């Protein structure tokens with residue numbers, strides 16, 4: 001190769017790195033802003049339940065729908081940027097596809113916000129069939145269609161991204177099973193030949209999300225047809241199964257992507273790599289299957305479901321999240337133990353993410369039990385459990401990644417950083433405990449107007465939510481002001497050697 005070609009090659013790599021860097025920063029900025037906006041919607045709802053604010057029920061249900069869809073979507077985008085950043089160190093991925101996902105997300109978000117705030121759509125983020133078509137005159141078919149089209153557009157973006165990641169894994173490791181570490185999991189190959197931890201996580205999350213999105217697209221398209229051709233109907237129970245398969249898989253995939261931040265960032269602080277072993281690979285293989293078959297735990301109250309499906313839902317609920325959670329918690333403790341690790345905001349957030357995830361699984365297991373579910377399911381116990389693992393798990397991991405990225409720009413610590421961390425953690429705990437306590441006192445979920453005896457929970461919950469918003473607000477502003485400097489920075493963190501030799 002001539003010297004010129006070599007130089008051109010290096011320039012090409014540098015341009016590629018600059019583009020990847022720019023798209024990543026755009027992702028993080030979008031997540032930061034949307035997250036904060038959706039948190040403000042959440043705070044508004046909680047303050048309305050507490051009777052601090054006067055919010056008309058119609059607006060409350062629009063906010064509930066927008067908050068649900070917006071948070072689930074943005075958690076997906078947050079997971080996607082974490083996954084892409086780290087998996088890119090091991091497999092080739094396409095920056096244009098990555099960018100396309102962000103652009104499609106923004107288009108979908110505009111459609112969804114328009115459906116709610118202009119069209120009044122308030123059928124909840126789960127668009128449960130046939131509710132979108134039965135608004136009692138509150139929203140039009142067009143508003144419901146804009147909402148569902150918005151979800152479809154976002155789904156297409158994620159589908160492209162996951163297929164591109166799977167393609168890269170396939171090219172580098174020879175098959176998706178190798179990406180998961182299947183041979184290492186079942187003892188056919190020595191542990192140390194297995195892929196680095198980001199790869200099984202990305203493989204698992206991408207496989208399940210492709211399946212979830214395809215099923216979601218099917219039921220969205222059928223529901224869209226039903227909106228305009230009411231004589232075209234489907235079984236409501238089948239539709240609910242399809243919707244919850246999609247919803248369950250998508251929201252679970254967010255944490256399986258975000259956890260890569262823990263695998264990659266904590267070891268940098270501990271100067272000690274994340275050790276993968278046979279159990280680690282086995283956990284990822286098992287979770288790939290279980291996360292797909294556990295969704296009937298969302299239908300435990302549907303008496304028309306075949307009982308065996310509900311029994312599977314209950315039993316697998318006990319097992320589904322556990323393998324990966326246990327290997328992650330154990331791995332995190334091993335990395336941290338006696339490492340002399342320096343605690344700061346990014347390392348603290350990554351560690352907190354594991355704890356929040358673990359804590360959120362406990363009330364979920366209770367709710368996944370059929371006899372408990374029939375009492376608890378429509379109470380605030382449910383938002384209590386999922387806000388624990390999403391707000392203090394997935395979002396904590398993302399914020400860990402965001403603040404770690406911001407650290408590349410040297411800056412004076414002005415004391416706000418630890419304050420932001422503690423506002424977020426303290427407020428988050430108060431906020432989720434208020435939901436769980438209200439749930440155990442049988443306060444229903446999804447009610448715009450609360451009775452007097454429930455107000456104490458709502459007021460404590462609102463206070464917690466306000467602290468969270470302040471903490472996250474500080475972190476977000478500190479990140480956004482550094483974006484210009486980060487964009488100019490030489491590629492340190494991202495300029496890792498690209499694809500390593502195939503592991504096979």
Ligand code: HEM
Nearest residue numbers: 039042043045046068071075124383390391445446465468
């Ligand atoms: C400051 C942070 C947050 C606040 C104040 C907040 C507040 C709320 C409130 C008040 C509800 C309705 C509860 C009820 O049913 O009575 C809710 C529901 C929900 N939230 Fe949050 N939330 C926050 C963060 C998050 C995060 C980070 C996520 C996900 C990543 C999330 C996802 C959801 C979902 C999926 C629902 C269910 C919507 C429905 O029932 O249709 N929230 N939130």
Ligand SMILES: [Cu+2]
Nearest residue numbers: 248295297298
């Ligand atoms: Cu689920």
